[in-house]
Amino acid sequence: MLDKAVAILRAVAHEPATLADLVERAALPRATAHRLAVALEGHRLLRRTPAGAWAPGPALAELSHGSVDLAQVAGRHLVALRDASGESAQFYVREGGSRVCVAAAERTSGLRDTVPVGARLPMTAGSAAHALLAFAPAEEVTPLLPSASFTARTLLDVRRRGWAHSVAEREAGVASLSAPVRDPAGAVLGAVSISGPVERLGRRPSPEVVGAVLETAAAIARAAS
Known part of the structure; x- marks a missing residue:
């Protein structure tokens, strides 16, 4: 084999x-x-x-020898994103039917959403799953939709605006905001995400927070290319 x-x-x-x-x-x-x-x-x-x-x-x-360590690159940028947003920040990559947190920068105090490095989460809930699936082929997405907390329309919206948002999909009381990190050919390398209490992150993220997540995704993409 x-x-x-x-x-x-x-x-x-x-x-x-x-x-x-x-x-x-x-x-x-x-x-x-x-x-x-x-x-x-x-x-x-x-x-x-x-x-x-x-x-x-x-x-x-x-x-390859001497190649960019995507998790390491993402980790450096997540620290800045955490400080700018005030929320815990993560970077996920897709592995089959799961997404794996390969880098994280946790909020140091107060109520926070903690996702440890190495955590394996489903591709059927959460804004990071939206971001990872939004540009995937239909034959990979369609089988997941019957058990997903989102719809095909959700993924269409992510493709249109470039970022994803979810409220209480993965865990009650937790909201998250994510953006795909794409290589020059358009392939999705991973998803950068922030997560925290709904009361603080909000049901509708502010333009400033959205901008911070998008800027981080772009910075990771540039560093990885």
Whole structure:
């Protein structure tokens, strides 16, 4: 199976590949090629282009010697976001059907929402899930919607405005605000997020807080490119 996974990675090394391309280049059955490509995408070794083809994912670059450590880069920017917003800040990456917190900057005092580094949360609730799924192919999103706390319209709104907001989706009394971090080709590398009590963050986030989250997402994207 490892040899087949490597064949898939080699098949996209020089140019993006559709499923039909993977079948031809890797000489694999269609079902096998699709299963492996989805698994590799879940580990961020592959990514989807805006056209839906598979291409090398950000984890390949992160594993290379001397490459940018996305979690480390995000962590530095989260400290500034926490200080600017007054709320706990996190950075999530998608791993299959879950999102994993790989960096965080916690509010140092008062009531706060704590998400430890390494926490694995579902892709069916919370603004970070919205941000991670908003630009994903429909075949990845549709199976999640029946059990999700949001709708396809929610994701359309995220694509339109560039940020996501949720209230009490993941945990009662907690609100969050997130934005996708995208590479130059448009692939989503992760999602930057702030979270805190609804009473403080609000049911409608202020333009200043939205701006701070968007600026942080853009800064992480620049540093990672």
